[in-house]
Amino acid sequence: MYQARGEKHWIIPDGYIPPTSKGSLESHESVCVLNCASEDALIRMTIFFEDRNPIENILVVVPGRRTKHIRTSSLSSGGEFIPVGVPYAIEVLSDIPIIVQYSRLDATQAENALMSVIAHPLK
Amino acid sequence: MYQARGEKHWIIPDGYIPPTSKGSLESHESVCVLNCASEDALIRMTIFFEDRNPIENILVVVPGRRTKHIRTSSLSSGGEFIPVGVPYAIEVLSDIPIIVQYSRLDATQAENALMSVIAHPLK
Amino acid sequence: MYQARGEKHWIIPDGYIPPTSKGSLESHESVCVLNCASEDALIRMTIFFEDRNPIENILVVVPGRRTKHIRTSSLSSGGEFIPVGVPYAIEVLSDIPIIVQYSRLDATQAENALMSVIAHPLK
């Protein structure tokens, strides 16, 4: 049995899905989760906006001893998706400790731009 | 009622507003704040330079349960703005805990470059 | 004698070896380790995937008072390498404290994209 490692609560203040893509790659963001434990992690995300109420209760399962690189464009709750071209923020809550990194590939121009941060852990 | 989360004091040592832009996007920086609390956060920023006194008392409000992606070029205090093309640093003080990330899009060349960090929290 | 500094356990959730390269540089990732101590550090890495069991027991030595920028494409265990074009995550365990940073150069397009994070330390 492997132990869960990391934190249960993570924050990414700078979310943004670039609305357009050129070149061979598509603009996207990934919330990259590592679950070191033998058991599955149940993740609950909240999406915050500048001018409207949050989207709550987005659920994702990350199996034990696996990573999952979650495309933000795939996330939905009650049929609602994150709109493109809009500043937002991400809260990640897990039932067991995990580690979270956020990366964005911006292919607005044909030549790509990349950024990445380890999400901010709350203790 | 949602509780405030994060820290009240954050530092970004590497600020820089690229003076020029090419291509379809404009060079800019954003100080991205998430306020998890129900109540508003009152933020006070100080801008430090290499060769002159700081600009103090830049005030921004981030409403409760909202994010705000603040363009540094929009910040001013007493009619004074941050000059472009000059190295500077940012101190963010909030009356309640928040989480702060800093991102820069450099479009000096037509194909963009991106960088991002979670600001350094002071406890 | 110099003292070991940092942590013994580090996590990088977002690993990815870009499968193609254009231009004068080759796409690659580096796990950059600093060993401040006089003695050598013995590092043991585990590679996690989305849909298969981890690759375990990848061993690397970082000599005392040296840095090592380890190309992930060079890592192997039992003749097995990390496949390109596949999302994965990295766990770094060391017998003495070290400091770990992860950087990726994506040269999928001829003009490069860069990202970097300090790995997440586990205590």
Add this chain to the structure above:
Amino acid sequence: MYQARGEKHWIIPDGYIPPTSKGSLESHESVCVLNCASEDALIRMTIFFEDRNPIENILVVVPGRRTKHIRTSSLSSGGEFIPVGVPYAIEVLSDIPIIVQYSRLDATQAENALMSVIAHPLK
């Protein structure tokens, strides 16, 4: 009188000065320091390599209530500079607490790539 804030000891494992530049900007790295205190900070850097002894005792002063974005190509000790095109790591020691961020602009290709991290603080 303003109080010193941050930490006295910071590490950047991934240093690299790109050997070439194209386009309108020059490849460079910056060690960006913020000194929140009223008094000056005296900084002592050590540069670690993969296959040779460190360069020690590189001294820099950051005045009180100022930031300094230090180009690594400007650093020297006893007439010795950091060579370009070589992987290295940076240790930053200060006599009073400061905050340190590291950024790299890679202009190997005409279109730029950027990366940035908050240095890893040692406590």
